[in-house]
Amino acid sequence: xxxxxxxxxxxxxxxxxxxxxxxxxxxxxxxxxxxxxxxxxxxxxxxxxxxxxxxxxxxxxxxxxxxxxxxxxxxxxxxxxxxxxxxxxxxxxxxxxxxxxxxxxxxxxxxxxxxxxxxxxxxxxxxxxxxxxxxxxxxxxxxxxxxxxxxxxxxxxxxxxxxxxxxxxxxxxxxxxxxxxxxxxxxxxxxxxxxxxxxxxxxxxxxxxxxxxxxxxxxxxxxxxxxxxxxxxxxxxx
Amino acid sequence: xxxxxxxxxxxxxxxxxxxxxxxxxxxxxxxxxxxxxxxxxxxxxxxxxxxxxxxxxxxxxxxxxxxxxxxxxxxxxxxxxxxxxxxxxxxxxxxxxxxxxxxxxxxxxxxxxxxxxxxxxxxxxxxxxxxxxxxxxxxxxxxxxxxxxxxxxxxxxxxxxxxxxxxxxxxxxxxxxxxxxxxxxxxxxxxxxxxxxxxxxxxxxxxxxxxxxxxxxxxxxxxxxxxxxxxxxxxxxxxxxxxxxxxxxxxxxxxxxxxxxxxxxxxxxxxxxxxxxxxxxxxxxxxxxxxxxxxxxxxxxxxxxxxxxxxxxxxxxxxxxxxxxxxxxxxxxxxxxxxxxxxxxxxxxxxxxxxxxxxxxxxxxxxxxxxxxxxxxxxxxxxxxxxxxxxxxxxxxxxxxxxxxxxxxxxxxxx
Numbered sequence: 001x002x003x004x005x006x007x008x009x010x011x012x013x014x015x016x017x018x019x020x021x022x023x024x025x026x027x028x029x030x031x032x033x034x035x036x037x038x039x040x041x042x043x044x045x046x047x048x049x050x051x052x053x054x055x056x057x058x059x060x061x062x063x064x065x066x067x068x069x070x071x072x073x074x075x076x077x078x079x080x081x082x083x084x085x086x087x088x089x090x091x092x093x094x095x096x097x098x099x100x101x102x103x104x105x106x107x108x109x110x111x112x113x114x115x116x117x118x119x120x121x122x123x124x125x126x127x128x129x130x131x132x133x134x135x136x137x138x139x140x141x142x143x144x145x146x147x148x149x150x151x152x153x154x155x156x157x158x159x160x161x162x163x164x165x166x167x168x169x170x171x172x173x174x175x176x177x178x179x180x181x182x183x184x185x186x187x188x189x190x191x192x193x194x195x196x197x198x199x200x201x202x203x204x205x206x207x208x209x210x211x212x213x214x215x216x217x218x219x220x221x222x223x224x225x226x227x228x229x230x231x232x233x234x235x236x237x238x
Numbered sequence: 239x240x241x242x243x244x245x246x247x248x249x250x251x252x253x254x255x256x257x258x259x260x261x262x263x264x265x266x267x268x269x270x271x272x273x274x275x276x277x278x279x280x281x282x283x284x285x286x287x288x289x290x291x292x293x294x295x296x297x298x299x300x301x302x303x304x305x306x307x308x309x310x311x312x313x314x315x316x317x318x319x320x321x322x323x324x325x326x327x328x329x330x331x332x333x334x335x336x337x338x339x340x341x342x343x344x345x346x347x348x349x350x351x352x353x354x355x356x357x358x359x360x361x362x363x364x365x366x367x368x369x370x371x372x373x374x375x376x377x378x379x380x381x382x383x384x385x386x387x388x389x390x391x392x393x394x395x396x397x398x399x400x401x402x403x404x405x406x407x408x409x410x411x412x413x414x415x416x417x418x419x420x421x422x423x424x425x426x427x428x429x430x431x432x433x434x435x436x437x438x439x440x441x442x443x444x445x446x447x448x449x450x451x452x453x454x455x456x457x458x459x460x461x462x463x464x465x466x467x468x469x470x471x472x473x474x475x476x477x478x479x480x481x482x483x484x485x486x487x488x489x490x491x492x493x494x495x496x497x498x499x500x501x502x503x504x505x506x507x508x509x510x511x512x513x514x515x516x517x518x519x520x521x522x523x524x525x526x527x528x529x530x531x532x533x534x535x536x537x538x539x540x541x542x543x544x545x546x547x548x549x550x551x552x553x554x555x556x557x558x559x560x561x562x563x564x565x566x567x568x569x570x571x572x573x574x575x576x577x578x579x580x581x582x583x584x585x586x587x588x589x590x591x592x593x594x595x596x597x598x599x600x601x602x603x604x605x606x607x608x609x610x611x612x613x614x615x616x617x618x619x620x621x622x623x624x625x626x627x628x629x630x631x632x633x634x635x636x637x638x639x640x641x642x643x644x645x646x647x648x649x650x651x652x653x
Contacts, residue, residue: 031260042353044348064345133274222267236348
């Protein structure tokens with residue numbers, strides 16, 4: 001029974017999460033894009049930069065947050081920069097990409113710092129919401145998403161950091177991760193013994209479970225801001 | 239609230255689900271960066287008066303009726319259904335907001351909260367709880383558009399009297415033609431307000447500049463926009479558009495009314511004429527040497543209040559400052575200024591409502607700004623702002639004089 005549950009999380013649920021993520025994102029985009037436009041313009045002034053540079057600056061550097069709350073801005077930037085590294089790190093767990101090794105590094109990149117930064121930033125976002133006035137404006141979604149992210153990152157980070165203690169059998173070899181993830185990508189799923197017989201298999205399963213959960217919620221929650229932010233910023237400059 | 243009413247209100251909500259609305263309703267992460275950016279919250283620090291607090295009222299309804307998660311797990315996003323208590327919240331959210339969009343400047347996603355609140359206003363119209371004063375004023379404006387011929391004679395008589403005042407101000411022997419009406423071949427159609435001052439001062443400027451202009455039969459203010467009725471807003475704006483096209487003018491110049499200017503310039507789509515604010519036109523006349531003002535004639539410290547619809551919502555920042563810097567020997571800038579300037583609290587039709595106590599409280603940010611400058615004269619370029627600045631002046635007992643920019647220019651033209 002336990003093996004069946006673990007297998008469900010590691011294989012069918014991953015496919016389910018990916019399908020929900022892609023179709024959900026497409027659905028949300030289609031609904032928005034095919035909604036009627038307006039004949040007017042909703043822009044703001046002044047506009048010191050050309051359109052694309054302005055949108056990119058506001059979306060990537062979040063200058064409004066920098067002006068208003070520098071501590072929040074710091075954690076937001078640290079979080080998003082680390083999230084990109086996290087994505088690249090996971091790409092390298094699927095297979096080797098030469099272009100990602102321009103600066104040679106071990107896989108997973110960041111020596112564990114990426115996960116720690118994400119966890120600290122997530123905790124900052126979470127605890128910030130315990131204080132007034134942010135507590136009053138928060139809804140359960142805000143807390144639950146952060147908690148899901150926190151738990152997924154905690155297990156993920158643990159998998160990375162614990163790998164140093166190879167003597168205890170915690171180190172799951174890179175080849176096994178790649179066999180598992182490449183199997184998923186090529187629709188020939190396998191669960192290598194290096195993962196399933198590891199004393200940390202439960203940690204891997206929990207990490208994948210919460211990551212699946214987060215990915216499934218992504219298109220239907222406020223996480224959609226990662227896509228719609230560019231549209232919002234575009235409207236501001238039209 | 240019965241089911242038929244709920245169905246009708248849901249239909250109205252759906253009618254406002256345009257593309258920007260979809261983005262704005264889904265985008266907010268409740269980061270709270272906008273929380274204290276509203277002048278109302280500054281004066282009355284309650285969640286209901288924070289931008290995010292207001293938009294969440296609408297967002298909760300949207301989730302309830304248009305999101306599967308809101309239907310299945312309302313707890314997840316705090317989704318709420320329509321009832322009378324919620325409609326009270328909707329009213330408070332919609333008609334405590336002036337539509338200044340200062341919150342939008344601070345939003346990391348550029349969410350236009352007044353755009354979200356346009357859905358709240360539409361719900362109030364459907365619920366028949368929109369402010370009666372605004373509904374009546376909007377209806378009257380629409381009616382004037384339908385039967386303008388009926389109004390023309392009375393209007394001409396009033397204008398005849400105003401022409402005498404303009405003649406006196408300009409020191410001319412004859413008053414005929416100083417405020418032209420229905421002038422075919424005019425280059426400029428000027429759109430004023432119902433108050434005489436909104437016609438006399440610009441008329442002095444236009445005549446002094448030798449402009450080929452004509453006055454609109456209609457007032458620029460758009461109560462359809464204030465009440466949140468897109469259909470009436472369109473009809474009211476179309477009155478002027480139709481008149482401008484019939485007269486074949488090149489440029490429509492809008493009185494000192496931020497909303498009228500923004501609607502005509504940005505919300506009516508592509509138009510076959512140029513749209514300018516009277517402030518831009520005055521600046522242009524001075525730059526081209528068509529009029530001259532008495533330089534540094536005002537010795538008392540003077541400051542300028544950026545009308546939100548003219549400043550951050552339309553980009554007219556420099557022109558009024560350059561004009562005032564010519565007139566004033568001691569021009570002082572408010573802090574924060576330009577796109578970060580605090581709203582005075584008079585926009586969105588709020589000055590037309592019986593809410594003076596609320597507007598005095600919500601004007602606290604503006605009062606503090608004015609006091610900090612030490613200015614004795616506060617100038618603005620929007621009728622709503624001028625009226626609200628007057629309320630702030632009397633409400634807080636400030637020793638200041640509130641002036642309109644056009645008035646100041648018209649009073650200080652070189653002979």
